[in-house]
Each structure stands twice: as structure tokens, then as C-alpha cells.
Amino acid sequence: MPDISLTAVVLLCLAALAAGWIDAVVGGGGLLLLPALLLGLPAGTPAAHALGTNKAVAIVGTTGAAVTFARKAPVDVRTAVRIGLAALAGSSGGAFLAAGMSTEVLKPVIMVVLLAVAAFVILRPGFGAAPRPGPVSRRRVLAAIGFGGLGIGFYDGLIGPGTGTFLVLALTALLHLDLVTASATAKIVNCCTNAGALAMFAWQGAVLWQLAGLMAVFNLAGGTLGAHTALKKGSGFVRIVLLVVVFALVTNMAYEQWLA
Numbered sequence: 001m002p003d004i005s006l007t008a009v010v011l012l013c014l015a016a017l018a019a020g021w022i023d024a025v026v027g028g029g030g031l032l033l034l035p036a037l038l039l040g041l042p043a044g045t046p047a048a049h050a051l052g053t054n055k056a057v058a059i060v061g062t063t064g065a066a067v068t069f070a071r072k073a074p075v076d077v078r079t080a081v082r083i084g085l086a087a088l089a090g091s092s093g094g095a096f097l098a099a100g101m102s103t104e105v106l107k108p109v110i111m112v113v114l115l116a117v118a119a120f121v122i123l124r125p126g127f128g129a130a131p132r133p134g135p136v137s138r139r140r141v142l143a144a145i146g147f148g149g150l151g152i153g154f155y156d157g158l159i160g161p162g163t164g165t166f167l168v169l170a171l172t173a174l175l176h177l178d179l180v181t182a183s184a185t186a187k188i189v190n191c192c193t194n195a196g197a198l199a200m201f202a203w204q205g206a207v208l209w210q211l212a213g214l215m216a217v218f219n220l221a222g223g224t225l226g227a228h229t230a231l232k233k234g235s236g237f238v239r240i241v242l243l244v245v246v247f248a249l250v251t252n253m254a255y256e257q258w259l260a
Contacts, residue, residue, distance in 0.1 A: 004211070008040045015040075016215040020061035020222025024068075025230045026179075026238055027164020027186055028245040031252060033058065033219075041208075049208055052201030056212035059194040061223030062187055068227035069184030079141060079175070080185045084192030086149025087156070091193045094157025095200075108257065111250050114162065117169055118246045121239065130235070132176035144174040149189070156193055162249045164190055165242065179235040179242070184227075 004012075015036035023029025037050040069075060148170040156163040167186040171177055177185065201207050230238055 003042060004040065009211070009214070012036055012040045012211070013215055013218045016057055016061070016219040017222040019058075020065070020219040020224075021226035021229070022222075022241070022245065023058070023061060023164055023190075024065035024183070024187065024223040024226025026183055026242045026245055027166075027168050027190075028162055028249060029061070029164070030054065030058065031162070031245070031249055035252075046206070048201065048204065048206040052198070052204070052206035053208045053212045053215075055194055055198040055201055056207050056209070057215045057219045059191065059198055060216035061219035062190045062194055063223075064220040065223035065227040066184070066187035066191055068224050069187055069231070072231050073181050073184040075181060075184045075188065077188065079144070080188035081192070082141075083145050083149040083171075083185075084189040086145045087153030087189050087193045088196045090150040090153025090155075091157035091196060094154040095197070097158060111253050111257075114246050114250050114253075118243055118250075121169075121243060121246075125239075131178045131181060136175050140174050140176075144171060148174060153193055157197075162246075163193075165245055165249065168242065179238040180230050183230055183238060187227075 015032055019029035019031075019033035019036075021029075022032065034050065034054045037054055038047070041050055070077060148167060152163060152166050152170060155166065164186055167189055168179065168182045171182040171185050172179055175182070175185075198207070
């Protein structure tokens with residue numbers, strides 16, 4: 001592990017705790033965790049080590065949240081795993097293409113999409129408040145696998161920020177889930193994509209395992225607490241956190257695009 005001050009380690013652990021809570025409730029924990037690692041690691045540390053360590057930390061919190069949700073929320077684990085495997089394939093393709101293209105041109109498009117999403121959620125207060133009755137058609141399940149799995153997985157590999165939030169919205173719309181169940185399903189999908197990415201980073205030797213292990217304990221606590229909070233507070237609370245995360249994502253991407 002690189003030479004990191006005790007203060008930096010404490011701050012990174014607190015960031016992991018907060019990121020785990022945010023990620024469990026509505027996704028987007030990477031918005032906090034990855035920048036914290038990039039700032040907290042010593043100057044000269046390769047960016048790949050921050051990315052690899054981020055995945056090693058996040059997968060623990062995501063798995064803890066997924067287990068908590070699966071025990072208490074009506075999650076269709078079989079469908080979630082199918083979407084997750086598609087997302088794993090999509091993220092691999094996105095990561096492969098990311099090495100040869102600039103993602104800067106895509107960020108303004110993503111910001112517009114996020115703002116449109118926020119407007120939709122604000123104007124449709126009933127969105128995700130409760131699941132729609134009746135079974136979901138095979139066509140909608142296939143659409144969730146194609147768009148929610150391959151499409152959003154590809155985005156995760158290519159750009160990344162907001163993947164969990166996009167998953168929650170897509171699963172709510174396509175599978176007629178309430179926001180809490182959509183968050184629970186998204187966690188299982190995230191476990192699949194994180195596992196694939198972590199395996200690649202580990203193979204490249206780009207994971208700071210000692211730091212990741214310490215931060216993972218806090219991320220797990222945050223993820224488990226966030227899952228319990230979402231289950232207790234319900235879809236109305238998740239909707240508020242969703243809007244906060246969406247606007248935070250837009251602000252962060254705008255800053256990186258035009259001010260950084």
C-alpha cells in the first residue's frame with residue numbers, strides 16, 4: 001500500500017461509508033468514492049489503481065446491500081442475474097472501446113439525458129411509487145436485458161458515473177417495479193458488473209488490497225444501512241434521494257467538462 005497519512009485513510013473510510021449508503025438507496029455512490037480515491041491517494045499513483053481499488057471496495061458494499069434487499073424485498077433474482085450477465089458483457093465492450101475514444105464528447109449528451117430524467121421524475125410524482133399489478137410481459141423482460149443490461153452496462157464500461165441511477169430508472173420503467181424493488185434489483189446487476197471489472201483490474205495488479213479491505217468494511221456498513229433505510233422509508237424517500245443524486249451527477253459532469 002502506498003504511503004498514505006492517517007488523516008487521508010480516515011477520510012477515505014468515511015467516504016466509503018457515505019458512498020455505500022448512497023449506492024444502496026439509489027445508486028451513484030461512485031460519484032463520491034472514486035473522486036475521493038483520486039484525491040486521497042499520493043500524487044503519482046496511477047489512475048488505474050484508484051479505479052481498481054474503487055471496484056474492490058464497491059463490490060463489498062453492493063453485495064451486502066443486495067443480500068439485505070433480497071431478504072426483505074420482492075426481488076426476482078433470476079431476472080436480475082440475467083440482466084446482470086448482459087450488463088457484464090456490455091461493460092466489457094464499453095471498456096474495450098473506451099481505450100480508443102474520447103468520452104468528453106458524450107458527457108454533454110449524458111447531462112441532457114439526466115436533466116430530462118429529473119424533469120420526468122418531478123412531473124410524474126407517481127413514478128415508481130408502487131409496482132403495477134399483473135405479470136410483466138416477456139417483451140419487457142427482454143427489453144430490460146437489452147437496454148438495462150447490455151446498454152447501461154456498455155455505458156458503465158465506457159463512462160461510468162450514474163450507472164446505478166440509470167439502472168434504477170430503467171428497471172422501474174421497463175419492469176413496472178416500485179423504486180425500492182428497482183434499487184434492490186439494480187444491486188444484483190451491479191454485483192455482476194463489478195465482479196467482471198474487479199477481475200480485470202486484479203489481473204492487471206491495479207488493486208491496493210490493504211486499503212481496499214479497510215474501506216470495504218465501511219462501505220459494507222454503509223450499503224447495509226442504506227438498504228435498511230430504503231426498505232423502511234419507502235419509494236417516496238428513494239425518489240428524493242434519486243433527484244439529489246441526478247442533480248449532483250449533472251453538476252459534477254458539468255464541472256469536469258467546462259471548469260476543471
